[in-house]
Amino acid sequence: MPQLISVIVPVLNEEDNIQRAYDRVCEVFDGLSKDYDFELIFTDNHSSDRTFELIQAISKDDPRVRAVRFARNVGYQRSIMSGYLLTDGDAVIQLDCDLQDPPEMIPEMLKLWKDGNDVVYGVRTSRKEGPIITAIRKVFYRLVNALSEDNLPKDAGDFRLIDRRIVSVLGSLRSKSPYIRGQIAAAGFKQIGFEYDRAAREHGETKFNLGALIKLSVDAIVAHSVIPLRFAAYFGFIVTALSAFAVIAYLIFAITSQSWPPGFATLAILGFFNIGVVSMFLGILGEYFIRVIEQVTIGPISIVERHVNLPDDRMQRHAQILIV
Secondary structure, eight states: OEEEEEEEEEEEEEEETHHHHHHHHHHHHHHHTTTTEEEEEEEOOOSSSHHHHHHHHHHOOTEEEEEEEEEEOHHHHHHHHHHHOOOOEEEEEEOOOOOOOOOOHHHHHHHHHHHTTEEEEEEEEEEOOOOOHHHHHHHHHHHHHHHHHSSTTTTEEEEEEEHHHHHHHHHHHOSOOOOOHHHHHHOOOOOOEEEEEEEESSSOOSSSSHHHHHHHHHHHHHHHOOOHHHHHHHHHHHHHHHHHHHHHHHHHHHHTOOOOOOTTHHHHHHHHHHHHHHHHHHHHHHEEEEEEEEOOOOOOSSSEEEESSHHHHOOOOOTTTTEE
């Protein structure tokens, strides 16, 4: 019996790419029909163009095409997470609608999965974008990996396949600002990368600008590292110690009758001491906030306004997704 593969495609104002993405995914799975069935799930992040209408039109002729439209733009990562939770496949493949990540790599991904790998992720050997943004991305991946307590793959994007077991792990997590790459890497299991060249976007405009990359960086670091907080605490202790030495030095100068400008030493010492104490306590409070955040449950990560070809029991399976 063929295994079911779920393909999730997050979209935002991608009316120029919907049909192209559908055609290329179908073409790939036509060559795999002996071993695999597939479902194609679009998660529409409240597009303002004809994206959802085009998906609906395709879904009327092909019940394998499913979709949800969120009541508002919930952000890229939460859109992805919702997509994973709505799947039923034995494995799930994430694919961007702009087709910069080629669907033609799917057979290789499935082969690596059948070889016993629970996570198969793409590593971009090259990408058609400006040198500045490419350099920023490389710095970002290496910075996050250096700060993270988990081993995050370098130069890996969101083009990946994950086993059903990993989907179950993601379903158990509750985070309002998920960082999917990090959560999958932290899950463990057997993971392997494959190299490919990322194509240029041919139609539409990218939704992932520099601001979005910075926000993703912050989410990644906050979600997977306490090093910045501990650095704040260590910095506080160091500055406090330096202010204590400054007090001793001031007393020595005062005893030996050396003169400083009136008030300078006092202001400098108080300033250093204040910075040190505040930084130290912010770091300590941060450690406690980490523990609190890990224990607190949150509301839904997305609110679904409309859905297509998704059974009611599947829609109601996860409390993180609210249907209205």
